[in-house]
Amino acid sequence: MKKVVWGVLSTAKIGVKQVIPAMQISPWCDMRAIASRSLPAARAAAGALGMAQAYGSYEELIADPEIEAIYNPLPNHLHIPLTLQAARAGKHVLCEKPFSLTAAEAGQLREVAGRVHIMEAFMVRFHPQWQRVRELVRAGRIGTPRAVQVFFSYFNDDPGNIRNQADIGGGALYDIGCYAIVAGRFLFEADPARVVALVDRDPALGTDRTTSALADFGGGRQLGFTVSTQAQRYQRLNIVGTSGRIEVLIPFNAPQGEATTILVDSTGALDGSGVERETLPKCDQYTLQGEAFSRAVRGEISLPYGLDDAVMNMRIIDALLRSEHSGRWEAP
Template sequence: MEPVNIGVLGASTFALEQTAPAIHAARGARLAALATSSAAKAEPFTAFAPDLVVHLDYDAMLADPAIEAVYVPLPNHLHVEWTLKALEAGKHVLTEKPIAMAAPEIDALIEARDRTGLFASEAYMIVHHPQWQRVRALLDEGAIGTLRHVDSVFSFDLRDPGNIRNRPETGGGSIPDIGVYTYGSARWAARSEPVALSSRIRRENGVDVWAQVTGTMAGASGEFSYCALTSTRLYPRQEVTFQGEDGMIRVTAPFNAGLAGEAQVHVTQGDTLRIERFPAVRQYVLEFESLVATLRAGADFPWTLEDARGTQAMIDLVRAGEV
């Protein structure tokens, strides 16, 4: 089987530290090219991928016939533009989350995907991790009875005003950056959608730095209460809890598995606690191996543009529901 030649559009720190090495390590994938406006930014990439082709122009990489798929880790406000350009250039494309700044923008991506017949999706890596696949399976089988409440927290402290997460013009803020996890994980794992939401949001320099969301969601087993907190001004913390009538599921290190601690699923049923551990799983590697399986074997990719649109619609509701 020929490897999937993947080009990275933009030499971001995140790509350097996380996703480019994951492409390099993924079975069936080949880190083939990098597009960057700075040759100096390419040097750390070529240190671990010496055969990497460096394009000093984004359009030049999209025109490279050797590149089959493009990974886009650009700042949030550029995601839609370059996803569309990649599709129009005949490339499959995987774009970092959030893939858009508002849900209707994703309609154009869906149209372009369907018209071109190419693959396009959002790089929502947690659904590739066996930790979250296990949580979804437990909820599906009714392991904790009827789901009644979900609470989710994701916070870290980032005060650098120059960071793109703190700049409104690049789509910064805790809601798009990490709310995509607290909201999207509940939607995916519990197969649910929001019914009504209200939010309290604190902003600095035009971006939200603290957002508390409460409300109601509904899934196959009915409605449940929902509470989420995201912040880029608090001590680091991440945890998700699903509470049912007969038990509880607690998810540790749910979003940065390995970096924020060991990925675990704590299942409480009555007086019994069972801890399932997922050490040394590289979820970004699994994400790109899933991409390979989709492109080479026609496997289902576990996160679609429609899934991304649903989470973005929830983000839009959070903003609209501010009190």
């Protein structure tokens, strides 16, 4: 097996601190090059990470004939333009979430989707705790699933932070609401027929600082979530069925290289006395994601999630933003 040769667009913190080190430990990934609009910044990052090549522009990295796959952790408004540029050059692209600012923008990639692999980087879907929860749901451990409930929040009101810049895709729904949507789609194994949103926007920043939503998946299945960029740091995922429930304690920012725990309750005891704790093995979800994408590039497996999946997530976000203004249910 020959490792897939990777290049990284930008020295974004998520790449330098989390994703690149995680992928470097995989036997499937050769993290070869990193690019920045500042060559000194690229060289500093490459040196710190032990990467062989640094580029002072994204275009130079994309033009490197040795690079097979690109990891794109650029700011949200640059996801599609640079992914499209890389794909046109024949590079496979793993692009950070949210995939785009609109579904229509994401649809531009249909031009190249048949020639290269393109996947939105929802690493959570590769974590054993998510895989185990879906396995339990499929096996009927909680009966018929009725509701997925998500709360996800952190506090950041810095106007200089890209997460708080409305014109380039800042705000709670884009940044973390996308995870809640993926949770519903992953666990119900379906897409919602309609959604409705309640949004509170920061009067100075213009971003949605708190967004709550309901999504109707049909057959009595409902996703409800609240996400906030200006609340106490917290995250939890619950899926409740007719005869049980499962709770994921750290569903999204699972500690890298550590074991995780899910709670399973089939008793309904309100004091929690019936909860069973199940520990999942140590892993790094970014490593697993990089391996899955690399294996798809090598033809070892089918691409787990493709362009259609990413576009659907954006269609749901589009519908929620329409609902903010219409005050009604909207169809994705």
